Amino acid sequence: xxxxxxxxxxxxxxxxxxxxxxxxxxxxxxxxxxxxxxxxxxxxxxxxxxxxxxxxxxxxxxxxxxxxxxxxxxxxxxxxxxxxxxxxxxxxxxxxxxxxxxxxxxxxxxxxxxxxxxxxxxxxxxxxxxxxxxxxxxxxxxxxxxxxxxxxxxxxxxxxxxxxxxxxxxxxxxxxxxxxxxxxxxxxxxxxxxxxxxxxxxxxxxxxxxxxxxxxxxxxxxxxxx
Numbered sequence: 001x002x003x004x005x006x007x008x009x010x011x012x013x014x015x016x017x018x019x020x021x022x023x024x025x026x027x028x029x030x031x032x033x034x035x036x037x038x039x040x041x042x043x044x045x046x047x048x049x050x051x052x053x054x055x056x057x058x059x060x061x062x063x064x065x066x067x068x069x070x071x072x073x074x075x076x077x078x079x080x081x082x083x084x085x086x087x088x089x090x091x092x093x094x095x096x097x098x099x100x101x102x103x104x105x106x107x108x109x110x111x112x113x114x115x116x117x118x119x120x121x122x123x124x125x126x127x128x129x130x131x132x133x134x135x136x137x138x139x140x141x142x143x144x145x146x147x148x149x150x151x152x153x154x155x156x157x158x159x160x161x162x163x164x165x166x167x168x169x170x171x172x173x174x175x176x177x178x179x180x181x182x183x184x185x186x187x188x189x190x191x192x193x194x195x196x197x198x199x200x201x202x203x204x205x206x207x208x209x210x211x212x213x214x215x216x217x218x219x220x221x222x223x224x225x226x
Contacts, residue, residue: 004028004058005027007025010022010024011023011024011066013066013097015093015096015100018070020067020068020070020097021066021067022064022066024064025062026106027062031061032062032113032216033061033107033110033112033113033220034061034063034113034114034115035063035097035112035115036052036053036114036115036120037123037127038065038067046065048117048198048199048205052115053065055209056212056213062106064097064101068094069093087122087126090123091123091130094114094126094127095127098127098134112134112135113216114128114139115139115141116145118143118144121140121141121145122144125138125159126148129152132156136158137158137160137219137220138155138157138158139211141162141199141208141212142162142164142199143170144173145159145161145174145178146174153181153182154182155182159187159188160211161174162192162212163191163195164192164204166197167196175189192208
């Protein structure tokens with residue numbers, strides 16, 4: 001799988017009146033497109049999300065990593081730490097990116113998934129609830145889906161929640177969120193043994209990446225050849 005040719009390029013995304021920095025990777029004949037929604041204090045340079053993105057690319061999935069905040073907003077947030085928990089703002093930015101994708105030729109015909117980490121998981125689920133026709137699958141890694149609140153009951157998208165076995169508080173919050181998701185949808189909570197919140201232990205991030213890959217491949221249909 002590692003010999004797949006992939007086109008990589010930086011992009012600027014107009015979302016909700018601001019320009020966000022991003023990075024798109026498109027393998028030959030992509031099987032779908034996964035948009036990464038970063039968590040608190042993170043960016044599209046996150047080595048953990050880049051690792052997961054590479055795993056998805058190796059399986060033939062295109063990926064888009066982007067910054068939820070502008071450079072000036074990030075500078076402010078490092079001091080105040082309030083924007084990273086502004087879930088409504090993060091969700092609006094995410095839906096704006098999805099609408100931007102509608103205008104991009106490289107995204108035509110590609111079914112989309114959302115990969116959320118930390119607070120980005122809540123933003124991803126809110127975006128999936130608001131734009132169900134645009135999203136086929138959601139994966140949360142070490143996420144806070146509980147922060148989506150009442151919106152959880154409106155999510156119709158297949159959702160996988162991945163949590164580290166040592167992350168006890170977040171396990172409980174994810175169990176609560178799982179129970180609030182609609183009973184009829186494909187939903188699952190998988191706990192990775194030995195993993196802490198950031199999946200820094202040997203082999204744990206690999207497990208999370210493989211779980212995400214399998215979920216997206218199962219729910220993002222291959223592109224029709226025309």
